[in-house]
Amino acid sequence: MCVPDSPAPSASELPPLVSRLKVSLVLENCGSVARDHLAAERTFLAYVRTSLVVASTGVALVQLFTISANTMMSNGASFLPTTQRIQAWARPLGATMVCFGLVVLAIGTLRYFSIQSALTKGMFPVARLTAASITFVLATVIIIVFAIILSARS
Incomplete structure (x- = not known):
């Protein structure tokens, strides 16, 4: 279930390039x-x-x-x-x-x-x-x- 205030995905759940550079903002797809x-x-x-x-x-x-x-x-x-x-x-x-x-x-x-x-x-x-x-x-x-x-x- 989608909860708007849930924490962002952990670094292990992100693609390798995104987790290394930390330039991307990852949000949960709610609504x-x-x-x-x-x-x-x-x-x-x-x-x-x-x-x-x-x-x-x-x-x-x-x-x-x-x-x-x-x-x-x-x-x-x-x-x-x-x-x-x-x-x-x-x-x-x-x-x-x-x-x-x-x-x-x-x-x-x-x-x-x-x-x-x-x-x-x-x-x-x-x-x-x-x-x-x-x-x-x-x-x-x-x-x-x-x-x-x-x-x-x-």
């Missing part, structure tokens, strides 16, 4: 313990995927604006001021996105360990502010990119 911890891992992996997408978007933005500028320059010299305006935004915006991707990865890592710690105490921290902040920053970047693209076309 939804395993499900909660696996959900926390899936959420961490979602943060990792999001950070990779954001960083890749930064690289793609630099490439997009560079290709756009090269295309405009090959069409004629009359687009030179627009080309310079696009190039002025390309690298800073791309670097910002790559840095924000690293920030999202750091937030996800910190959140994973705080959730793991809280779950062992029977608690769960809510992340409304974190999700709202990431959404706000990404929406702002999208608006800036569209503004740059629209200003280059006029």
Whole structure:
């Protein structure tokens, strides 16, 4: 029978690598313990995927604006001021996105360990502010990119 306050398995019951390194937290699978911890891992992996997408978007933005500028320059010299305006935004915006991707990865890592710690105490921290902040920053970047693209076309 599963008792929530039962002690963790002894070192002899753990896999050899886990018992040697003592880096793993082993909990008894009572009720939804395993499900909660696996959900926390899936959420961490979602943060990792999001950070990779954001960083890749930064690289793609630099490439997009560079290709756009090269295309405009090959069409004629009359687009030179627009080309310079696009190039002025390309690298800073791309670097910002790559840095924000690293920030999202750091937030996800910190959140994973705080959730793991809280779950062992029977608690769960809510992340409304974190999700709202990431959404706000990404929406702002999208608006800036569209503004740059629209200003280059006029």
